[in-house]
Amino acid sequence: xxxxxxxxxxxxxxxxxxxxxxxxxxxxxxxxxxxxxxxxxxxxxxxxxxxxxxxxxxxxxxxxxxxxxxxxxxxxxxxxxxxxxxxxxxxxxxxxxxxxxxxxxxxxxxxxxxxxxxxxxxxxxxxxxxxxxxxxxxxxxxxxxxxxxxxxxxxxxxxxxxxxxxxxxxxxxxxxxxxxxxxxxxxxxxxxxxxxxxxxxxxxxxxxxxxxxxxxxxxxxxxxxxxxxxxxxxxxxxxxxxxxxxxxxxxxxxxxxxxxxxxxxxxxxxxxxxxxxxxxxxxxxxxxxxxxxxxxxxxxxxxxxxxxxxxxxxxxxxxxxxxxxxxxxxxxxxxxxxxxxxxxxxxxxxxxxxx
Numbered sequence: 001x002x003x004x005x006x007x008x009x010x011x012x013x014x015x016x017x018x019x020x021x022x023x024x025x026x027x028x029x030x031x032x033x034x035x036x037x038x039x040x041x042x043x044x045x046x047x048x049x050x051x052x053x054x055x056x057x058x059x060x061x062x063x064x065x066x067x068x069x070x071x072x073x074x075x076x077x078x079x080x081x082x083x084x085x086x087x088x089x090x091x092x093x094x095x096x097x098x099x100x101x102x103x104x105x106x107x108x109x110x111x112x113x114x115x116x117x118x119x120x121x122x123x124x125x126x127x128x129x130x131x132x133x134x135x136x137x138x139x140x141x142x143x144x145x146x147x148x149x150x151x152x153x154x155x156x157x158x159x160x161x162x163x164x165x166x167x168x169x170x171x172x173x174x175x176x177x178x179x180x181x182x183x184x185x186x187x188x189x190x191x192x193x194x195x196x197x198x199x200x201x202x203x204x205x206x207x208x209x210x211x212x213x214x215x216x217x218x219x220x221x222x223x224x225x226x227x228x229x230x231x232x233x234x235x236x237x238x239x240x241x242x243x244x245x246x247x248x249x250x251x252x253x254x255x256x257x258x259x260x261x262x263x264x265x266x267x268x269x270x271x272x273x274x275x276x277x278x279x280x281x282x283x284x285x286x287x288x289x290x291x292x293x294x295x296x297x298x299x300x301x302x303x304x305x306x307x308x309x310x311x312x313x314x315x316x317x318x319x320x321x322x323x324x325x326x327x328x329x330x331x332x333x334x335x336x337x338x339x340x341x342x343x344x345x346x347x348x349x350x351x352x353x354x355x
Contacts, residue, residue, distance in 0.1 A: 056075055056077070060184060062074060062187045063150065064134070064135070064136055065136070068114050071113065071115070078129055088112055090115060090126075091126050092105065092126040094126050103122070122134070131188065142238045143236070143237045143238055147243075150204075150208060152283065155247040156250065157186065159193075160313070161298070161303075163301040164193055165195065191303055192303055201232040203247075215335050216233040219331040220330050231247075243261065249319060250283015266327060267350075268350070270320060279316045281313075287311045287313055288309060292307045329353060332345075
């Protein structure tokens with residue numbers, strides 16, 4: 001039998017201390033990993049706008065019902081990223097498709113907390129912390145007037161181009177639309193949206209639905225289905241009816257009594273009583289020069305006033321013909337909770353189209 005010798009006392013003490021040291025080191029490592037994991041979880045759940053690594057935020061919508069706007073409403077992450085000492089000041093304006101002169105900033109003032117505007121309306125500000133397109137709605141205006149102000153704002157800040165197509169529809173092979181990806185370009189840059197009819201109609205519909213209004217997308221088609229155009233409709237609460245809005249051309253349609261017409265009413269009147277139709281230009285813009293209206297996406301294309309031609313987007317005779325040609329058949333898509341529903345299809349006279 002082997003005889004086990006007892007270890008000296010100092011050796012036992014050293015072993016115990018060594019074991020305790022290992023345990024403490026292991027505990028610290030586990031504790032560190034636990035804290036790191038908590039931090040990673042916190043970052044994951046941090047507001048999406050901060051993760052986007054800029055001071056603007058992820059989904060800016062600069063539509064307000066006040067003549068005072070706080071800087072933090074325009075740039076919610078500004079002080080988080082740059083600190084409280086960052087200078088906030090309005091320095092100038094910039095041109096937009098409906099107004100090459102931009103905004104008269106003479107009577108606009110600001111301090112470190114707010115910007116103070118002299119009136120309600122559209123404002124285009126070049127500031128020390130970014131470019132901002134701002135729409136101020138008069139809270140005393142009717143809901144119908146607020147809707148039309150938003151429609152005019154969107155239409156007047158867009159041009160007929162395919163340059164931004166991949167922003168709203170990032171996957172070319174699949175029709176997956178993400179209009180919220182356009183919010184920064186629209187509200188927080190000096191560039192208009194550069195989109196064709198279907199995309200800009202979707203963006204306007206998205207923006208109006210975000211404001212709580214009921215919207216529809218309208219696919220217009222020729223009788224042979226070979227050509228088409230896309231517009232949208234919004235339900236006007238005061239008038240208690242749908243109204244067609246074409247943000248690509250920048251137009252709405254009224255009758256002799258100044259009532260704004262739906263696509264159903266337009267399709268009938270343009271054939272039966274075209275003289276009773278009034279075309280209202282809400283976009284005040286011109287078509288781009290042909291060289292800049294490339295059919296393919298051009299992500300680096302920057303609009304400047306010299307790239308817009310002299311041809312007005314809305315010409316009454318031309319637009320009446322567009323409405324007549326492209327409303328032989330129309331499909332109406334209602335907006336569901338998460339996606340557009342299957343369309344209801346109609347002939348120009350309102351009768352159901354069975355296919």
